[in-house]
Amino acid sequence: MSETARKTRQRDAIRAAISDAxxxxxxxxxxxxAGREVEGLGLATVYRTLKLMVEAGEIMxxxxxxxxxxxxLAGKGHHHHFLCKGCxxxxxxxxxxxxxxGLAPRGFRVEDHDLTLFGQCASCAKGTRSTTGARTTxxxxxxxxxxx
Amino acid sequence: MSETARKTRQRDAIRAAISDAxxxxxxxxxxxxAGREVEGLGLATVYRTLKLMVEAGEIMxxxxxxxxxxxxLAGKGHHHHFLCKGCxxxxxxxxxxxxxxGLAPRGFRVEDHDLTLFGQCASCAKGTRSTTGARTTxxxxxxxxxxx
DNA sequence: GTGGATGCAAACTCTTTGCACCTTG
DNA sequence: CAAGGTGCAAAGAGTTTGCATCCAC
Numbered sequence: 001m002s003e004t005a006r007k008t009r010q011r012d013a014i015r016a017a018i019s020d021a022x023x024x025x026x027x028x029x030x031x032x033x034a035g036r037e038v039e040g041l042g043l044a045t046v047y048r049t050l051k052l053m054v055e056a057g058e059i060m061x062x063x064x065x066x067x068x069x070x071x072x073l074a075g076k077g078h079h080h081h082f083l084c085k086g087c088x089x090x091x092x093x094x095x096x097x098x099x100x101x102g103l104a105p106r107g108f109r110v111e112d113h114d115l116t117l118f119g120q121c122a123s124c125a126k127g128t129r130s131t132t133g134a135r136t137t138x139x140x141x142x143x144x145x146x147x148x
Numbered sequence: 149m150s151e152t153a154r155k156t157r158q159r160d161a162i163r164a165a166i167s168d169a170x171x172x173x174x175x176x177x178x179x180x181x182a183g184r185e186v187e188g189l190g191l192a193t194v195y196r197t198l199k200l201m202v203e204a205g206e207i208m209x210x211x212x213x214x215x216x217x218x219x220x221l222a223g224k225g226h227h228h229h230f231l232c233k234g235c236x237x238x239x240x241x242x243x244x245x246x247x248x249x250g251l252a253p254r255g256f257r258v259e260d261h262d263l264t265l266f267g268q269c270a271s272c273a274k275g276t277r278s279t280t281g282a283r284t285t286x287x288x289x290x291x292x293x294x295x296x
Numbered sequence: 297g298t299g300g301a302t303g304c305a306a307a308c309t310c311t312t313t314g315c316a317c318c319t320t321g
Numbered sequence: 322c323a324a325g326g327t328g329c330a331a332a333g334a335g336t337t338t339g340c341a342t343c344c345a346c
Contacts, residue, residue: 004300006345011301027335042303047336049301065211065262068335082252085259093251100265103241104230107270111233114213114264117248122255154320154325175310190328195311197326216310302343313332320325 005056013037014049015058023090024062024070024081062090064116080115086124093117153204161185162197163206171238172210172218172229210238212264228263234272241265 017033018025025033027046035041050071053059062070064083070090078098082091101110119125165181166173173181175194183189198219201207210218212231218238226246230239249258267273 004346006300008301008345040303043335044304044337045302048338051337061214063213065213066209066217069214080251082256082258091253091256093253095251097245097248097251100245100263103228103243103245104265104267105239105241105270107273108230108239109268109273110230110265111267113266114262115248116262117252117258118261119252119259120257122253125255125257152321152325156320156326158327188328191310192312192329193327199312298344298346300343300345302341304340304342306337306339308337309335311333311335314330316327316329318325318327321323 005052010034010038010041010045011049013041014046015053018059018071019073021072023092024072026068026070030071063114064090080117082117082119082121084121084124085118086120086127089121091121153200158182158186158189158193159197161189162194163201166207166219167221169220171240172220174216174218178219211262212238228265230265230267230269232269232272233266234268234275237269239269 013034014030016037017030021029021033027043027050030050031041031043031046034046050059054061054071057074059071060074062072062081064070064081067083072092076092078096080093080096082093083089084091096115098113098115100113104110161182162178164185165178169177169181175191175198178198179189179191179194182194198207202209202219205222207219208222210220210229212218212229215231220240224240226244228241228244230241231237232239244263246261246263248261252258
């Protein structure tokens with residue numbers, strides 16, 4: 001095989017940034033974090049490395065509807081995410097109540113699924129009064145108007 | 149209020165394109181469809197109209213992880229979608245087994261959720277041999293490697 | 297020394313915006 | 322006729338790619 005995958009400072013820094021993060025990171029956040037280790041790190045390198053790591057199965061893209069992709073370490077087992085509409089942070093959820101096969105029409109083969117919860121994280125839930133209250137960070141929030 | 153919302157040929161065509169479609173459409177597909185009615189329709193108008201219609205609650209964005217947004221009529225009640233990895237088509241699902249509140253950590257408030265199923269639609273399931281088989285259309289498929 | 301890796305800038309895709317002109321009410 | 326709507330082109334944001342240089346092995 002032509003598996004050459006060299007060890008470089010930039011890749012180490014990118015890998016470290018992702019594993020040290022408590023939540024999935026986006027390309028620019030990764031650049032910020034890894035850039036503190038490697039002077040002059042370029043965004044293109046981050047994108048290239050991210051793609052390689054995804055193909056190598058080292059990391060997984062976390063794509064939340066309406067959000068730009070984030071990345072997290074692979075190998076954590078099946079789980080989903082929670083996006084806080086207050087602070088915009090993404091949290092990992094444990095477990096999955098997953099029996100969704102029945103939702104698909106007859107003849108369809110369900111191979112995979114994606115589930116994301118939206119709402120207020122513990123911190124944001126405290127300070128909220130049900131109305132769209134005070135915001136601390138830039139939220140990137142979308143109006144998912146599911147009417148259950 | 150300054151609610152003026154005029155009735156124009158372009159808006160009628162865009163609305164019609166969305167309601168006539170069997171599946172959610174993306175901006176370019178809408179341009180194609182509506183453009184057949186209105187000569188010279190521009191993409192910018194489609195985007196502007198889409199945004200207005202979403203704000204007016206007429207349509208809903210359907211944002212599937214890793215896919216560009218599609219739009220469907222609002223008011224269909226709560227439902228989710230199925231993306232066929234074979235042909236790339238999106239199907240509407242009925243119902244929702246939704247009790248996801250328990251998945252979130254204590255203190256979190258779950259306000260909404262998103263669920264998407266991936267797999268093979270009825271047509272594609274027939275022609276598939278379990279291996280990544282022959283493809284008919286351009287799939288836009290992503291490797292969601294959830295390991296259940 | 298060689299081939300993979302990197303940084304920069306240009307290229308691309310998708311979406312938004314500015315502006316002059318056209319249309320609805 | 323005035324306010325809004327439209328088309329085109331330019332501007333943005335996010336991501337990819339070409340290329341000369343650099344560095345790990």
